[in-house]
Amino acid sequence: MSEAISNLSRKEQVIRKAAELFKEKGYAAASMRDLAHLLGIEAASLYSHIKSKEEILRSLCFDMAAEFQKSLAEVESKNVTASEKLRNGIIGHIQVMAKDLTASAVFMNEHRHLSQPYLRDFLLMRINYINRFKSIIEQGVKSGEFKDSIDKKLAVMTLFSSLNWMPMWYDPGSAIDPLQLGLQLADMLVNGLKKNA
Amino acid sequence: MSEAISNLSRKEQVIRKAAELFKEKGYAAASMRDLAHLLGIEAASLYSHIKSKEEILRSLCFDMAAEFQKSLAEVESKNVTASEKLRNGIIGHIQVMAKDLTASAVFMNEHRHLSQPYLRDFLLMRINYINRFKSIIEQGVKSGEFKDSIDKKLAVMTLFSSLNWMPMWYDPGSAIDPLQLGLQLADMLVNGLKKNA
DNA sequence: CCTACCGATCGGTAGG
DNA sequence: CCTACCGATCGGTAGG
Numbered sequence: 001m002s003e004a005i006s007n008l009s010r011k012e013q014v015i016r017k018a019a020e021l022f023k024e025k026g027y028a029a030a031s032m033r034d035l036a037h038l039l040g041i042e043a044a045s046l047y048s049h050i051k052s053k054e055e056i057l058r059s060l061c062f063d064m065a066a067e068f069q070k071s072l073a074e075v076e077s078k079n080v081t082a083s084e085k086l087r088n089g090i091i092g093h094i095q096v097m098a099k100d101l102t103a104s105a106v107f108m109n110e111h112r113h114l115s116q117p118y119l120r121d122f123l124l125m126r127i128n129y130i131n132r133f134k135s136i137i138e139q140g141v142k143s144g145e146f147k148d149s150i151d152k153k154l155a156v157m158t159l160f161s162s163l164n165w166m167p168m169w170y171d172p173g174s175a176i177d178p179l180q181l182g183l184q185l186a187d188m189l190v191n192g193l194k195k196n197a
Numbered sequence: 198m199s200e201a202i203s204n205l206s207r208k209e210q211v212i213r214k215a216a217e218l219f220k221e222k223g224y225a226a227a228s229m230r231d232l233a234h235l236l237g238i239e240a241a242s243l244y245s246h247i248k249s250k251e252e253i254l255r256s257l258c259f260d261m262a263a264e265f266q267k268s269l270a271e272v273e274s275k276n277v278t279a280s281e282k283l284r285n286g287i288i289g290h291i292q293v294m295a296k297d298l299t300a301s302a303v304f305m306n307e308h309r310h311l312s313q314p315y316l317r318d319f320l321l322m323r324i325n326y327i328n329r330f331k332s333i334i335e336q337g338v339k340s341g342e343f344k345d346s347i348d349k350k351l352a353v354m355t356l357f358s359s360l361n362w363m364p365m366w367y368d369p370g371s372a373i374d375p376l377q378l379g380l381q382l383a384d385m386l387v388n389g390l391k392k393n394a
Numbered sequence: 395c396c397t398a399c400c401g402a403t404c405g406g407t408a409g410g
Numbered sequence: 411c412c413t414a415c416c417g418a419t420c421g422g423t424a425g426g
Contacts, residue, residue: 026223026309046406052405154385165361166354184347185351188347241423241424249422250422
């Protein structure tokens with residue numbers, strides 16, 4: 001029993017350290033020997049904790065994806081205006097990323113190294129997530145809250161670009177905390193979409 | 198003479214094809230054998246055109262960097278308001294990227310695989326470029342064109358995130374052309390910064 | 395642009 | 411978690 005628990009937490013140590021390495025060097029350039037060295041063990045020993053290098057990547061990508069889905073589902077369940085919904089969606093997305101900036105960076109930059117059929121599943125989940133944000137924007141256009149002059153695809157991709165690069169530059173030790181960051185980002189993006197500021 | 202010209206253009210063929218490959222698989226996961234195969238030659242033959250794999254990456258990254266610098270320098274030379282300057286900067290950045298979406302994607306995603314001292318030089322150029330955009334935003338805050346409530350680092354990083362992800366999703370065959378794209382992006386971002394819309 | 399090849403490194407396994 | 415090791419692949423060179 002305590003052995004199982006200890007194995008689990010050691011596995012998580014491996015995954016967390018791998019996330020740091022993947023973020024820093026990129027998945028393809030990060031070797032299992034690098035990872036083992038960081039953990040103070042031999043490369044072969046990693047395989048008593050994980051099945052393969054890609055299993056680590058899968059676990060990082062799909063765990064993050066699940067968090068994003070959960071956050072968005074809660075946002076959608078509230079009966080509020082489209083601008084409010086969009087704002088909450090942005091704040092939620094930022095909060096999820098802020099909980100694990102390293103995994104978020106890997107999620108964003110390294111998912112393409114997933115093999116099939118995982119890559120396909122991942123991309124389907126992502127397009128679904130993006131489309132749900134697009135729906136919120138479309139609702140806002142219909143309700144008159146947002147300009148109808150702007151291209152919806154451009155709007156939603158700009159939104160995602162802004163959100164997804166955050167883990168690359170945000171310093172968690174900075175004066176601005178994740179909630180403030182989300183609020184300011186939402187303000188900058190939503191007010192840019194609104195008809196009247 | 199014609200041999201030199203032919204070598205030059207063959208070298209450029211190699212670099213362009215490499216850009217496509219680097220964009221698709223990532224620099225580290227793209228092998229010189231992949232590249233050779235795409236060109237219909239043997240891997241060893243590549244080395245009569247280029248010195249090394251990294252030379253290709255350097256050429257892609259620094260050529261794009263030079264284009265960005267040139268575009269921004271021209272924007273800065275015009276004596277206009279900060280919002281106009283920012284708008285022109287965004288349009289210029291988008292136009293430069295649109296001229297070579299593949300190289301732009303490599304510039305953005307693969308520059309970290311540059312070795313020293315090239316990586317350092319690259320990052321210094323980038324921070325300089327970003328800081329010049331930041332100055333424009335600061336001018337706009339001082340002149341009262343932009344809100345002073347927003348964090349300047351957040352604003353400029355959001356701006357760059359939006360710009361730099363464009364090569365990942367923009368379809369050059371789409372109805373919206375690069376100039377329209379630049380205008381709409383500038384509208385979405387600048388009006389989000391402006392005090393009064 | 396090719397054949398032939400090199401040393402280094404890769405992810406991973408066997409067996410303890 | 412280790413030693414010992416494997417086949418595959420890597421970027422690149424020699425010599426033509």
